[in-house]
Amino acid sequence: EAGVTQFPSHSVIEKGQTVTLRCDPISGHDNLYWYRRVMGKEIKFLLHFVKESKQDESGMPNNRFLAERTGGTYSTLKVQPAELEDSGVYFCASSTGRVSYEQYFGPGTRLTVT
């Protein structure tokens, strides 16, 4: 079974530019989560999709961040315009949300804003 995949693995952009991160969850997983780890700090929740609907977006830092999940499959997280404090590692995780609740994480996208 393929795991959660994320693209790109690394992205370096300048302040003010736009970046789009992509996550492909494990097939059949209705729940998709975005998390972020800023250097030296804990992993923080950003938002949660159930299929294509946003279940919880309480962790989104501001309106520069836009997440979508097309047809309940892959998800994108767009940052526009990027600021220096957006640098960090963005993780995506998925779970079935049915019999078992464990969340399986992708390898992350390391975003550096200069």
Add this chain to the structure above:
Amino acid sequence: QQPVQSPQAVILREGEDAVINCSSSKALYSVHWYRQKHGEAPVFLMILLKGGEQKGHDKISASFNEKKQQSSLYLTASQLSYSGTYFCGPTRTSYGKLTFGQGTILTVHP
């Protein structure tokens, strides 16, 4: 609110045991435990559900005290591969978000 993990760091020799604790101030539905190695994704280890159900690793055990909102992860006969940062991630609903602790850095030496 972020759960509190203790200790912040542990250094072991191969074969030694360790306990990592996680405390939350809010009522919990479940506690997840993950291990992350540098530059890699967090890897699922255990989940403890309200009511006593557990699922996870065959060489790692854990406990969940619902009344105290505390969980402990027990690593026995540690191996070099156990090195990494351990995170607890409580949830308040069955498929809700994980609220991670600050992590416990475990280092196992030969």
